[in-house]
Amino acid sequence: MKGLVRGERSRRVLEAVILEYIKGGVPVGSRAIAKKYGLSVSPATIRNVMADLEELGLLYQPHTSAGRVPTELGLRVYIDAILKIQQLSIADREQIRRSYQGGASRLEGLLQETSKVLSSFSKQAGVVLTPRLSHTVFKRIEFVRLRASMVMTILVSQAGIVHNTVFEIKEDISQEELDKYGRYLNDMLQDLALHQVKARLLEEMQKEKVLFDRLLSKALELSQKALQENIENSELYIGGRTNLLDNPEFADVEQMRRIFNAFEEKSKIIDLLDKSMSAGGVNIFIGSESELLDMESVSFITSPYASGDEVLGTLGVIGPTRMDYSRIIPLVDYTAKLLSKMLEETF
Amino acid sequence: MKGLVRGERSRRVLEAVILEYIKGGVPVGSRAIAKKYGLSVSPATIRNVMADLEELGLLYQPHTSAGRVPTELGLRVYIDAILKIQQLSIADREQIRRSYQGGASRLEGLLQETSKVLSSFSKQAGVVLTPRLSHTVFKRIEFVRLRASMVMTILVSQAGIVHNTVFEIKEDISQEELDKYGRYLNDMLQDLALHQVKARLLEEMQKEKVLFDRLLSKALELSQKALQENIENSELYIGGRTNLLDNPEFADVEQMRRIFNAFEEKSKIIDLLDKSMSAGGVNIFIGSESELLDMESVSFITSPYASGDEVLGTLGVIGPTRMDYSRIIPLVDYTAKLLSKMLEETF
DNA sequence: TTTTAGCACTCGCCTCTGTCGAGTGCTAGG
DNA sequence: CCTAGCACTCGACAGAGGCGAGTGCTAAAA
Incomplete structure (x- = not known):
C-alpha cells in the first residue's frame, strides 16, 4: 500500500x-x-x-x-x-477524566456518559456497545415472586451487569422456596461464564431427572427459563446525534435520514461494532468499508474496551468520512483505555 | 371558547x-x-x-x-x-394488540415496544416515560458483594422495576452477612411506597443508634446509600424519530435540529410528560402551549398509563402541529389503556 | 342583508439567461 | 523537470420575466 x-x-x-x-x-x-x-x-x-x-x-x-x-x-x-498518530494532549486527557467526575454508580450510567464524552470531544456522534451478558462471568441469580405464579429472575454478572426477566409458571411458588433455589444455584454456578451456565444447567437437569429431587429440578427449570431469554443481545448507547447535523455533507436530508435510520435500527451498527470487538486496538472503517450499505460518506473509528482480561464491548465515533482523524483516533483510544480502567476499579 | x-x-x-x-x-x-x-x-x-x-x-x-x-x-x-373523537377501528386495535405478540418479559422491552407501536401507527415519533422508582411500591432489596468493599444493591418494585447501584464501603462485608441484611430489610419494608422507605429507614436508624445493634445499623446504612441515588429519575424511550423527517415542515434543517436536540436532551420532554402525568386521560399540547421554547411547530398528544390504581408514567406522540389529531388521539388513548392492562396482568 | 360574479392586483415559484471566478489541462519555454 | 501563460469548463449567483393560485373590493343579484 x-x-x-x-x-x-x-x-x-x-x-x-x-x-x-x-x-x-x-x-x-x-x-x-x-x-x-x-x-x-x-x-x-x-x-x-x-x-x-x-x-x-x-x-x-x-x-x-x-x-x-x-x-x-x-x-x-x-x-x-x-498520518502520525500523536498522543492526546495532557489538557485534553485531563478534561476527559474530569467529565467523569462524580463517578458512576451504575454501569448503564457510565457507558452512557462515555458516549457523551466521545461525542462532545469529537463533535461527532459517539457510540458505546454494552457488554453481552453471555460473555461475562456469572455472579449471582435471584428469584422474586411478584405475585401468584409470576416470578422475576435477576441475573448479575461479575462485571456488574444486571439482567432481569419476568415469566409465568404453572404453579405458585412461595418466596421462601424461591430463595432456596437461589442459594442452591448460586453455589453451583459460581465463577462460570454465562454461556457455560446454560450447558451446566442442562447437564444437571439430566442428573436430577434420575434423582427425582423436586426442589432442585424446579430450580433448574426456572433458571433455564430465565436464560432462554436473549442474553446474547447488546444494547447501544448513542450520544451527540445532533452533532452530525452540523456537517455540511449531511445538509442533504436524504443522507441524514439514512444515518438516523441506522441509529434507530441499531442492529447494523451493533453488528459492525461486534465485529471489531475481537480485533484489538483502534479500528477504522472508511465509507463503504463498513459494509453498511447506503453509508458511503460515513466513517467509524472504534476500539474495544475491557475489564481485566475480559473484553466487554466496543466504543467509537461515527462521523463523515471527512473527519479529523488525527484528533479522533487518539481520542477513541484514550477513552477506551480510561473506561477499561474505571470498570476494573469499580466492578 | x-x-x-x-x-x-x-x-x-x-x-x-x-x-x-x-x-x-x-x-x-x-x-x-x-x-x-x-x-x-x-x-x-x-x-x-x-x-x-x-x-x-x-x-x-x-x-x-x-x-x-x-x-x-x-x-x-x-x-x-x-372534532368528534371516534373510536379506533376494530382492525386497528387488533393490529396494535398483535404488535405486542410474544409478550414482553421485561418491563424495558415492553415500554420500548410501546414507543415503536405509537410511532409506527401515528407515522410520527412515539415516546414513553418510564415509571419513577419513587412512586412505586417496595418489593425487595438485595445486596451483592462484587469484590472486596464493593457492593451492588438491587431494588425491585412491586411493578417489576429493577434498579441497581454500585458503591464502595469502608470495610469488606461477606456475602453471607449481606444476605442477612437483605432478609432483615425485606421484612421491614414490605409494602411501603419507596418514598416512604426513605423516611422509614431514617426513623429506624435513630432507634438502632440507641440499641447499638451492629448488624441492623449496618444494613440500614447500606440501604440508605442505595436510596441516595436518584430514584426520582425517569427514563424516556423514543421511537420513530426518523418519521419526523418525512414531514415537509421539517425539511428546514434548523427546525429539525431543535427537535433532535430536545430528543437528545430529553429533560425538557420528561418535564412535560411528567406534568401531564397527574391529569387523567388524553392531553394535547399544541405548539407553544407545551412551553418548550423553540418548539412552535410541534404538538404533543399524551396520556398517562397505570398498573391497577398506581399511575406509573406517561406515553404519547410527538409530531408537527399539523398532525392527524382525529386518528392519533384515539391511538394514544387506546395504547395507554392497553399498556396499563398488560402491566397489570404481568407485574 | 346576504350572496355572488367579475376584475385587478399581489406574491411565491420556476425557468431562463448572463456574468463571474475558481480551477483545470495543455503547450512552450526556461 | 519545473513553470508561466492561456483557453476552456463548469458551478454559483443574481436578475428578469412568465405563470398561477389566491386575495380584496365593488357592484349587481337574490
Whole structure:
C-alpha cells in the first residue's frame, strides 16, 4: 500500500489535500495548496502531481474544473502511511477524566456518559456497545415472586451487569422456596461464564431427572427459563446525534435520514461494532468499508474496551468520512483505555 | 371558547381548512374548500367567512395572496369544539394488540415496544416515560458483594422495576452477612411506597443508634446509600424519530435540529410528560402551549398509563402541529389503556 | 342583508439567461 | 523537470420575466 505513493512530494500533496479537505469540506485546488503548505513549487506543478494521484485512485474531481477531493482509498493511504498518530494532549486527557467526575454508580450510567464524552470531544456522534451478558462471568441469580405464579429472575454478572426477566409458571411458588433455589444455584454456578451456565444447567437437569429431587429440578427449570431469554443481545448507547447535523455533507436530508435510520435500527451498527470487538486496538472503517450499505460518506473509528482480561464491548465515533482523524483516533483510544480502567476499579 | 365561532358555517369552514391543511401541509384557498366540502356556496363567500375567522385569530395568511393556515388557537378550537373523537377501528386495535405478540418479559422491552407501536401507527415519533422508582411500591432489596468493599444493591418494585447501584464501603462485608441484611430489610419494608422507605429507614436508624445493634445499623446504612441515588429519575424511550423527517415542515434543517436536540436532551420532554402525568386521560399540547421554547411547530398528544390504581408514567406522540389529531388521539388513548392492562396482568 | 360574479392586483415559484471566478489541462519555454 | 501563460469548463449567483393560485373590493343579484 505504501508503495502506491512513491515520492515524498506526492505524499505531502496528498496530505495537504486531505487536511485542507477535512478543514473546509469543499474540493481543494492547486493554488490553495501551493500557497498554504510551503512546498515552494508553483500551482502548475501541484496540478501535475494531483493528476498522478488521481490516476492512482487517491483523489478525484467531482467535475471538470473543480478542485480535488480525496477518495476512500486516498484516506486509507493517508491514515495507514502518512498520518502520525500523536498522543492526546495532557489538557485534553485531563478534561476527559474530569467529565467523569462524580463517578458512576451504575454501569448503564457510565457507558452512557462515555458516549457523551466521545461525542462532545469529537463533535461527532459517539457510540458505546454494552457488554453481552453471555460473555461475562456469572455472579449471582435471584428469584422474586411478584405475585401468584409470576416470578422475576435477576441475573448479575461479575462485571456488574444486571439482567432481569419476568415469566409465568404453572404453579405458585412461595418466596421462601424461591430463595432456596437461589442459594442452591448460586453455589453451583459460581465463577462460570454465562454461556457455560446454560450447558451446566442442562447437564444437571439430566442428573436430577434420575434423582427425582423436586426442589432442585424446579430450580433448574426456572433458571433455564430465565436464560432462554436473549442474553446474547447488546444494547447501544448513542450520544451527540445532533452533532452530525452540523456537517455540511449531511445538509442533504436524504443522507441524514439514512444515518438516523441506522441509529434507530441499531442492529447494523451493533453488528459492525461486534465485529471489531475481537480485533484489538483502534479500528477504522472508511465509507463503504463498513459494509453498511447506503453509508458511503460515513466513517467509524472504534476500539474495544475491557475489564481485566475480559473484553466487554466496543466504543467509537461515527462521523463523515471527512473527519479529523488525527484528533479522533487518539481520542477513541484514550477513552477506551480510561473506561477499561474505571470498570476494573469499580466492578 | 366555543362562542368564538358562532355560525354553523364558520365552524364548517374552519374544519375544512384544518382538514385540508393537515392533509396537504400547504395554505388552503377558498376555491378548494368551496369545491371539496360541499358547502354549496361560492368561493367569494368562503373568502368572507375566512376573513372573519382570521380576525378572530383562528386562521392566518403567511403572506398576501396566499391561502389560509390555521393558527394554534384555531387548532385548539377545532380540537375542543369541533372534532368528534371516534373510536379506533376494530382492525386497528387488533393490529396494535398483535404488535405486542410474544409478550414482553421485561418491563424495558415492553415500554420500548410501546414507543415503536405509537410511532409506527401515528407515522410520527412515539415516546414513553418510564415509571419513577419513587412512586412505586417496595418489593425487595438485595445486596451483592462484587469484590472486596464493593457492593451492588438491587431494588425491585412491586411493578417489576429493577434498579441497581454500585458503591464502595469502608470495610469488606461477606456475602453471607449481606444476605442477612437483605432478609432483615425485606421484612421491614414490605409494602411501603419507596418514598416512604426513605423516611422509614431514617426513623429506624435513630432507634438502632440507641440499641447499638451492629448488624441492623449496618444494613440500614447500606440501604440508605442505595436510596441516595436518584430514584426520582425517569427514563424516556423514543421511537420513530426518523418519521419526523418525512414531514415537509421539517425539511428546514434548523427546525429539525431543535427537535433532535430536545430528543437528545430529553429533560425538557420528561418535564412535560411528567406534568401531564397527574391529569387523567388524553392531553394535547399544541405548539407553544407545551412551553418548550423553540418548539412552535410541534404538538404533543399524551396520556398517562397505570398498573391497577398506581399511575406509573406517561406515553404519547410527538409530531408537527399539523398532525392527524382525529386518528392519533384515539391511538394514544387506546395504547395507554392497553399498556396499563398488560402491566397489570404481568407485574 | 346576504350572496355572488367579475376584475385587478399581489406574491411565491420556476425557468431562463448572463456574468463571474475558481480551477483545470495543455503547450512552450526556461 | 519545473513553470508561466492561456483557453476552456463548469458551478454559483443574481436578475428578469412568465405563470398561477389566491386575495380584496365593488357592484349587481337574490
